[in-house]
Amino acid sequence: MTTIRIANVRPYGEDPTDLYVRDGVLVDALDDPDETLDADGLVALPGLVDLHTHLREPGGEEAETIATGSAAAALGGYTAVFAMPNTNPTQDSPVVVEHVWRRGREVGLVDVHPVGAVTVGLGGEKLAEMGMMAASAAGVRMFSDDGRCVNDPLIMRRALEYARSLDAVVAQHAEDHRLTVGAQAHEGPVAARLGLTGWPATAEESIVARDAMLAAAAGARLHVCHLSTAGSVEVLRWAREHLLPGTAAAVSAEVTPHHLLLTDTAAEDYDPVHKVNPPLRPEADTLALRRALADGVIDCVATDHAPHAVEAKDCEWSQARPGMLGLQTALSVVASTMVTTGLLDWRGVARVCSEVPAAIAGLSDQGRPLTVGEPANLVLVDPEARWTVRGADLASIADNTPYEGMELPVSVVHTMLRGRWTVQDGKVAG
């Protein structure tokens, strides 16, 4: 295999040094590398890990495929993504998760880990074959009904208990559906004015509280998807201080880039490119989420990358599907909200975008330090770059980015997966 020298790169934004790669592993200095990359000015981070991606294949190929989604992931600096199970057919059986996993390997741009459904068909009633999915070639260790909440407390309790025996984590889309019937936007003054049915913060917070209690009682691992309110942060903080100590349970949480940056006022023009679930929240929530991510109360960033075909967005707000693209803009939005604000340094970004999500998902070969002997999964970013987002230029088939025309800081220049370039000079390596 090719040996590579990455010259004058700044690991975690710190002092420039050279990194060497051989056989997919970071190694000590090599005398005569096959290839040298001048990485002067670039920051090296461990390859990013996304716990929450919708790749849409099988069933939604008009919006995204595993190939196009993998390209978007690599271009966004990711070396591993977790593909949510709301596909058609649903990823609720070994055969479907193995298909997704194999297809990801064939494409080879990013490690694609299918997330298994908690319940059959995401129906919320009957546990899916979690054990068989865990034992499949895909080795599923994360289960979720994302898009739907496992609303029934008895089913959620059993899912947590059962997952414990598989050393798996249950990732909950926290939304009490009884409180969000017909909901279209964050419940508050903006939705009231726009005549959009409100999605109250309590619908999320009550499920976070309930599930933390169920996880504590079961000694199980719970992961909260796309945490979106200041109240949920406080529930999480309380659970960590008062509920979890002395139990075998663990509760982690993710926040999306869009909930760090965008607010509910984006709905004012009724353009559903801003429709997402959970909905965009008021500015006070975005600021609380940023602080919580900096403090470690929220563990990590996950994109909730959700491609939708144009027909699903170029319509009335209430008819539109929720969700927005995220893979290629995530790092820039994190930089914009967390780094330029001084809340996180590049080590912090590595923690919340790579190391911690890899640990939550139990990946042993991702989110590792940039040190000798570790797998060469890394991303090189230009911290001084600024770029303007154009949905049509993104690798996804769909173009539903809420950042259209927005100028963002930081660009991904190169991405490496196990010693092989997947992205070079901002383009998918061919």
Place this chain on the structure above:
Amino acid sequence: MTEIGLRHLLSTEGLRREQAEALLDTAASMEQALTGRAVRKLPTLRGRTVVTLFYENSTRTRVSFEVAGKWMSADTINVSASGSSVGKGESLRDTASTLAAAGADAIVVRHPASGAPHRIASWLDRVGHSHTDGHVAVVNAGDGTHEHPTQALLDAATLRRRLGPDLAGRRVAIVGDVLHSRVARSNAHLLATLGAEVTLVAPPTLLPAGVEAWPVTVTHDLDGHLATGPDAVMMLRVQAERMHGGFFPSAREYAVRFGLSARRADTLPDHAVVLHPGPAVRGMEIASAVADSDRAAISEQVTAGVHVRMAVLYHLLAGEDVA
């Protein structure tokens, strides 16, 4: 009559006071122009095409717009659309583009989705259409639970006829299902813009979270508020088809707590006006004796509706070049 800088009428929120007053003044002029005429036909919009595009059933609003167009010699075309969901028939965007390409100068749209007229306006503005001036005016004739601006304008026109042309300082109560009411939203904004003091009267379950941000005061006590002697009481329709969530215990309890009974109406000052956007559920929201009394302005509202819609179409389509 002067140009007032209105391209579409999508909401009363954001309408400036001088724009609102110009519309109301024009409506009054229309009424005068038609009074005593044997043939109620003005040449104002000859050669212009007004399409009503209704995704919800409505008799009074559609007829009102159609009559308004015809009395100004516009060609009016009615399009009924059922089932607006994606994948079930033509998309809203395609329908709007088709109507624009076919030569509509104005599209009057009623739609169950809040914001649908905004979407149409932004699509058409982006593309540019119409054989005349490249602009198709969009009029919101009621969108979901958002706004119904011409209803608020006709309510204001009715209040001006009854209470005098200046509504500043007048106290108006809006009673009932504010949560689901586009009429309440439009009225709250327009009346506040015109300087009136608006009080919403409803049980907490029929008020939207975030109503504190509206330019109104809120109470749950109808009798207590009526005792303060408001100048007008606007009773909202209780939209039975939206009552799936148990918003109040029973129709009987609603009538007892929030219905405008004859006893309650009797406590109002002599000059006070009772409005209802219709169709009214008699006996529940409003007693028949009140709806049929002299203080009720329900049929005046319907008449004012035609004049107000004439004024809206006039300002959107004719502007100063015809005046």
